[in-house]
Amino acid sequence: MTTLAASQKPEDEVCPVCRLDTYMNPSMRFLINTECYHRMCESCVDRIFSQGPAKCPISGCDMTLRKNKFKRQTFTDLQVEREVDVRKRVAQTFNRRQEEFESLDEYNNYLEQVETAIFNLVNHVQEEETEKKLRDYRAANQSAIKANATILSQEEQRAEIIRQLEEEHRRDQRISAIEESAAEIALKRATDQKIIRDLATSTDGDADSIVKRAAASVQRGLDLKKSSARRGPRDVTPSVSLKDAALSLINRRAKPDSIDFNDDDHFDALAREEYLNNFYEVSQHYFDPFLDNIETSKQARASGFNVHMVYEQVLFEAFMGLGCSIEEEKSNSLPSLTV
Template sequence: MDGVSRVEDEVCPICKLDTYMNPSMRFLINTECYHKMCESCVDRIYSQGPAPCPYPSCGKTLRKNRFKRQVFSDVAVEREVDVRKRVAKVFNRRREEFASLKDYNDYLEEVETAIFNLVNKVDVEATEARLEAYEAANAQEIAANASLQTQEAEIAERLRNLDEERRRQQRTIALEESLTAQELKREVERKVIKELANAKEGEAENVVRKAVAAAQKTMQLRKSSARRSGRDTPTVSFEDAALLMINSKLATPDTRDDLPYDPLEGEEYTNDLYTVRDHYYDPFLDNIENSSQAKAAGFGVKNVYEQVLLEAFMGLGCFIEHEKVRNRGAVAT
């Protein structure tokens, strides 16, 4: 049955052409009757103006500008979605407009009754008349609620963009810190090898310990410096931006030069994707960690844990559509 229905769906019922012969064929439906036909038939029949639906016994007059792409495979679902959108534009009152929950539920029941009648073609004329009368009597309230819905949609979109930018910045910072750590590790390895070559007998462990401590201190200083350098361009948090935009106010971050210096500023940053434990079961890494040669080179097993987890979680928070657009732009240039 699935194979038969799939073949029928790929054949235009008007011109009888199918997607096998024309892979670029697109099917359209009209919101008047929801009968499907290919885009070529729509252009051929309705380019000169309104015309009857070519389906037998339909009789509805169709216009080209009312045709659209079918989103759902089931036409009944497509029709119900369209009806719900249409009714929702008229019955768009909000919960806070009602004195009690019962009044609001009665209102929702009235809305669902109208949708049911239009979808199932029950008492259509009376339902259409009730919709028109309600729209005429509540035109100002409907317009005000529609405007409010538009503002809320804009706020939600801006919040999504802010959240996307925040995640992108976090990924960039994590990648930069990883590259910095790798560069510092290579510097430590070269320094340790050079100092071990000139060290006296029995001083190897002391040389390695000092080199590792110096590397850790350097890494902390670099992190602190990088975070303090962002003082002039602070990033508004997702939650703060939501409150600011909901109240329709723009806040200017305080960037005065007389702000007190805080040497620990930025040190409260924590990774919210994962937590690095002090030890994981890995015999291979344990053997390397206990090797005197690895210690001499400044090897630290926790650095490996951090690097592996960073690479594993690097894809989280990645926006695929954004990356596609950026990659296409890079290829074009």
């Protein structure tokens, strides 16, 4: 029965080493090795390669395989699986970006060389020469390869942050829609009950007018709910701000190593802004019963209120603009745009 069942199974569901199939063992998992891409079950891999490297058990294959090189198959077609792995491996070495080239033609020529290398490795054409070119290029451009890999990693992190933020945005929208629908249903139920009570207890007006007033009340309530929902905290900003947030998160993760920050360095937004007062001097006290009462209160002293700061602020606002030449400001202003 086993032989018959195995013969009726597709070839990809039968292990070529032990000849067991998924019919007899539904939990069987198949693995492939990136050296030769021969497929075998996980039990055979453990049995043959647990003690160390060994030759591939498939007839006609002399490749030496290691257990840590086996992986789950992603694509049904092994040729596609192999090409994807080759492209990943080549992209780790040839990872130059378009902005590194002076012209688009140079960049296209570079991409053509990369595709030629991938074709050779996938189809076993001049494989040794292509592998040597990869090794030589990797040895000669280690710093550039590492820098581009870092940039790519940051872009992937930013994309992941954007994806998470947009997912949160969609989740908030779904919650808002559910809450709004539930509120509408509750409001309609309450209105139906009100109509029943009004019809039962009203002494003036006919039934049609009572129903119309109730319907108008329902519509006003729904409009109020919708307007409050638009102003509510769940109104999430557009995706552009999400991307800006992702950029700021990426920029905060790492600072350039070439910049040294001293302990005394700090940011001062008004470092270059100087205000020179030549118009007045602030006295220690002015007659102001309102401020005097506040200054002498215990609550004001406990909160740190300082009446001298109020004097400075009031005088600053009173004298603001003195000494400013309007004509000079006009001459220094930017020219207006004409339409």
